[in-house]
Amino acid sequence: MRIVILGAGQAAASMAARLRANGHHGPLTVIGAEAAAPYQRPPLSKAYLLGDMSLDRLTLRAPEWWQEQEITLRLNECARSIDRETQEIVTEKGRIGYDILALTLGASPRRLPENIGGTLAGVHVIRNLADVDHLAPELQSGRRLVVVGGGYIGLEAAAVARKLGLDVALVEAAPRILSRVAAAETADMIRELHRKHGVEIIENVGVSRLNGDKRVSGVTLQNGRTLPADLVVTGIGVAPETALAQEAGLAVENGIAVDEYGQSSDPAIWAAGDCASFPHLGKRIRLESVGNAIDMAELVADNICGARKPYVAKPWFWSDQFDAKLQIAGLGNGHDHIVTRAGDRPHSGSVWYYSASRLLAVDALNDPRAYMIGKRLIEAGRSPTPEAIGAAADLKALLA
The missing domain is CATH 3.30.390.30 (FAD/NAD-linked reductase, C-terminal dimerisation domain)
Structure with a gap:
């Protein structure tokens, strides 16, 4: 049985390891758009951005492990479509057949619109290794950073920048930071922490435009105030990667919709991690966390091997700031x-x-x-x- 895992992040690595541990000895292929082998994402906006963690420590498995497990890694290869009729993945380099396909495509960061300056040089997002490698050289002491978005990624970026000696202002359009993910009492503790370290927190006001010719030089807020900026980090959430699934005709509902076993509307296709939405306590939810990526991926691997176990999510998260x-x-x-x-x-x-x-x-x-x-x-x-x-x-x- 040929199993192909499309997407090469935490969920993919966990699923591949579990499939081999479960005794699947058939062909197993992992396809990833990035050049790097599967690595940890959480340290990107913290220890790696600070320079406290090297790339080799980010990597989830040593190169020889993939070889020993006889898992084919096809990196730096973008999937173009899923041909469900022939059961093939169409990539820029050819076609790859599967008997079972698992989608671990993750999510992509939302960006500020081009018409307000979102594509100016000096405007960054933090999601993958390339994003952080592009941002890190710009975090120089004395420069002025504006962070757009008061969620965990924005707050973590603000903390790292202050540690590196930048002047930091964080702008949140909602009435308060962490409004989607935490109670006001938690937000109060985090706001106090940031202000104690010199971050200016500006809440309840959105961004009108980013200023600059080719490179960002300031951020004008909807109340008319302009913040000088040598660079901008955007942390306004992510969207699940569903385009391939949708184009292939799979059910999509705030992510690739799977049942309690991790199976999509096509019995040959499964999904796990940030890209998948699943039943939970009478609702359909999607979780963006390392814990969910690992647990759901391992559950899907078990079920591919015939376990037929429902996924019972045990959500847990963390954030390091200062x-x-x-x-x-x-x-x-x-x-x-x-x-x-x-x-x-x-x-x-x-x-x-x-x-x-x-x-x-x-x-x-x-x-x-x-x-x-x-x-x-x-x-x-x-x-x-x-x-x-x-x-x-x-x-x-x-x-x-």
Whole structure:
């Protein structure tokens, strides 16, 4: 049985390893548009951008591992289409036949429109290795950076730039930073952290245009203020890579729509990771995280091999900014009540999300104990009362 994995990121590497571990000895091919073998993405906007992590440490598997596992890596090769009738991938270099196809295509960063200056030189996004290699030489002490977007990528880029000595202003069009992904209480802690380190946070105002002839020189906001800028980093979210699937006639719904087993509307095609949307607690969701990429990819590999196991997502995320680590377990969407706890050291604490009496999620800033306990409670389906969380002298007692 010929298995082809299209997309060469974290999910692809995890799926390929699991397929071999499960005893699949047939042809196994991984196709990736980038020249680099599968690597970790989270450190790109943090340790790698700072220069604290080298490329060889980013790489998920050594070159010899792919050879030992007899996995064919076809890198720097872009897929043009999926021919479902002949069961072939059409790339710029030819056709590749498959019996089973797994799509691990990831997501692409949203960019500012060209008509407001989004294509000027000096305007960057952070998604892949090439993006960061292009940005890193521009992060020079004393230069002025404007970050557009107050999500995790924008905030991480702002933190790295301040560490490197740039003057940084961050602009968020929504009423506050992290508005899509975190409670106001978590945003308050992160805002304070950034302001303490000298980042100017500008909320509730959008970008009108980027100024400059060929290269960006400033950012004019919708309130008329202009921020000088030697460079701009855009962190306004990502969109799942669905074009190939859509053109091939697969069901698409905020990602490539798969069932609880990871199978698409075509029985020969599966999907996992950032590009896939799946059923979760009566809804269809898509998760952008390393944890989901690994867990879902391994689940799909098991099911390709006949396991027939439903995917039960256990969402967890993290973000490193300055000397702080924000750890998140669960999904806070739909919460109607928040409980906050102070941590046991400066600039630490946790935010607990509830829907009625059900614990949904926890955000923990510099509070790994709260994160660990919250994650275990959520994964076990246990919900201490909000009063118990607020009053507990020792959170660990709630696990008893």
